[in-house]
C-alpha cells in the first residue's frame with residue numbers, strides 16, 4: 001500500500017495557506033505548513049516532504065533563497081513548485097535557476113495547481129522507485145552491496161559519537177557451489193531467496209540485512225554487544241540448518257558459517273578495518289569446519 005504523499009505548503013498569508021491545505025487534504029495528501037523561509041528550510045530537511053509548494057515573498061528569507069538552500073542541502077530529490085504573484089518572465093527564470101522544478105503564478109485556479117501537483121508527484125514517485133531499486137538485491141529483495149557502504153559508515157559514526165557499540169555479522173552459505181553444481185542454478189537461486197526470507201523472519205526491524213556477494217550476506221545489529229550477537233548468530237545458524245530447503249521436487253540441507261565483529265572494539269577501531277575483520281572471522285569459521293560462528297580476534 002502506498003503512503004499518502006507528504007506536501008509542505010509555505011505561505012505567509014493565512015487565508016491562502018488554509019485554502020491550499022484544505023484542497024490537498026481533500027486529495028488525500030498529508031500536509032505540513034510553514035509561514036516563513038527559514039522555517040520552510042528546517043521543516044523540509046527534517047521531514048523530507050514529497051513536494052513543496054512555496055510562496056516567493058516571505059519573511060526571514062524569501063522563497064527563492066529557501067528553495068536554493070533546500071536543493072543544495074537535502075540528500076534526496078524534493079520537488080519544489082514556486083507559487084507566487086511575481087508573474088514576469090524574469091521572475092520565472094530566476095525561480096527555476098534557484099532550483100525550482102515548476103512555477104505557478106497567483107492568482108491560480110485550483111484545477112491547474114492540482115494538475116501540476118499530480119504531475120510532480122508522478123516524477124517524485126518514479127525517482128523514489130528508482131532509488132529503492134538501486135539499493136535492493138533483485139533476487140532476495142533485501143539490501144544490496146551499494147546500500148551497505150554508506151550505511152555502515154553512518155553506523156560507525158553514530159556508534160563512535162554515542163559510545164554505543166553495534167555488531168557486524170558476515171554469513172556465508174557452506175559449499176554453495178556444490179548446490180549449484182548438483183541441483184542447478186535455478187535451485188541455487190531459490191535457496192538464496194529462501195535463506196534471506198528465513199533470516200528476515202528472525203531479525204529485528206532495526207537490523208540491516210544485506211546481500212554482500214553471491215552467497216555472502218552482511219547483517220548489522222545496532223546497539224548489540226558480543227554476547228547478544230553470538231546468541232543471534234547461533235539462533236540463525238539453527239534456523240538455517242533445522243529445515244531443508246525445498247523447491248519443486250528438489251530439496252537440500254544447507255548450513256552457513258558466520259563471522260562476527262563488534263564495532264568499536266579491539267578488533268576494529270575504524271570503519272575501514274571492520275569489514276576486513278569480520279571477513280577474517282568468517283574465514284576462521286570456514287577453517288573450523290563450517291556451520292559455526294567465530295568472533296574477530
Ligand SMILES: [Mg+2]
Nearest residue numbers: 012055057058
Ligand atoms: Mg507571501
